[in-house]
Amino acid sequence: MDVKTRDRYEARATIVKAMAHPTRLFIVDKLAQKSMCVAELTDLIGADMSTVSRHLAVLKTAGIVQDRKKGVQVYYRLRMPCILNFFGCVETVIKSTAITQLSLVKK
Amino acid sequence: MDVKTRDRYEARATIVKAMAHPTRLFIVDKLAQKSMCVAELTDLIGADMSTVSRHLAVLKTAGIVQDRKKGVQVYYRLRMPCILNFFGCVETVIKSTAITQLSLVKK
DNA sequence: TGCTTATTTGGCAATATAGCCAAGAATATC
DNA sequence: GATATTCTTGGCTATATTGCCAAATAAGCA
Numbered sequence: 001m002d003v004k005t006r007d008r009y010e011a012r013a014t015i016v017k018a019m020a021h022p023t024r025l026f027i028v029d030k031l032a033q034k035s036m037c038v039a040e041l042t043d044l045i046g047a048d049m050s051t052v053s054r055h056l057a058v059l060k061t062a063g064i065v066q067d068r069k070k071g072v073q074v075y076y077r078l079r080m081p082c083i084l085n086f087f088g089c090v091e092t093v094i095k096s097t098a099i100t101q102l103s104l105v106k107k
Numbered sequence: 108m109d110v111k112t113r114d115r116y117e118a119r120a121t122i123v124k125a126m127a128h129p130t131r132l133f134i135v136d137k138l139a140q141k142s143m144c145v146a147e148l149t150d151l152i153g154a155d156m157s158t159v160s161r162h163l164a165v166l167k168t169a170g171i172v173q174d175r176k177k178g179v180q181v182y183y184r185l186r187m188p189c190i191l192n193f194f195g196c197v198e199t200v201i202k203s204t205a206i207t208q209l210s211l212v213k214k
Numbered sequence: 215t216g217c218t219t220a221t222t223t224g225g226c227a228a229t230a231t232a233g234c235c236a237a238g239a240a241t242a243t244c
Numbered sequence: 245g246a247t248a249t250t251c252t253t254g255g256c257t258a259t260a261t262t263g264c265c266a267a268a269t270a271a272g273c274a
Binding site: 001005006009010011012013015016017019020021022023025026029044045046062063064079080082083085086087088089090091092093094096097 | 108112113116117118119120122123124126127128129130132133136151152153169170171186187189190192193194195196197198199200201203204
């Protein structure tokens with residue numbers, strides 16, 4: 001694989017990696033409904049606010065979410081809703097592997 | 108976040124994580140064209156075969172690819188082509204952030 | 215100005231991931 | 245059976261990620 005090709009897949013991996021965490025997937029799902037501030041998300045998630053802030057930073061750096069200051073609060077919103085198209089496929093994969101694993105157990 | 112919800116996002120993250128690597132994204136792209144054996148992919152990628160084999164195992168465990176033995180060789184094929192729908196969006200994100208970052212540099 | 219609240223960042227420890235080499239397992243060929 | 249080939253796995257080191265606490269920053273309010 002040449003350098004240019006590697007770079008292209010590296011760039012893609014950065015985006016995918018940004019979503020490769022349960023908490024961040026949850027955040028994306030929530031922000032798809034409405035924009036929220038860090039405190040609200042922290043409440044829903046139930047982790048330390050610093051942890052949630054870091055997850056949001058990862059999503060922001062990847063360009064998946066956008067932030068906007070409103071007084072003391074920082075509101076985050078989904079910048080790339082096309083990301084959501086992916087989830088349907090992910091669910092399909094989960095269901096299909098569940099079936100496969102069930103048939104393996106039966107053997 | 109309750110346990111059931113956490114589990115759901117955990118399951119999704121497993122799938123997304125399986126793709127969160129440049130080499131594995133490359134593999135998915137290649138297998139979208141045609142099924143290939145480990146040696147062929149190793150050739151294209153230019154890493155140790157053991158490394159490629161491990162990447163394939165990750166994709167297989169996640170249910171993204173499927174393998175089939177053919178003599179000494181193991182052919183892998185894409186099991187979930189809907190995964191590809193995602194790449195378009197990823198490219199859009201990359202392009203849009205490139206523009207954003209350009210404007211930041213200009214400042 | 216001093217105080218409170220919301221958020222980010224530094225620093226650290228625990229855990230996970232990636233890559234290579236060498237060794238093992240499976241299959242084909244002689 | 246011995247040998248070669250393809251692939252996987254064990255074992256190791258290096259690196260990256262995650263999560264928490266504590267400290268820093270930023271904005272609003274008394």
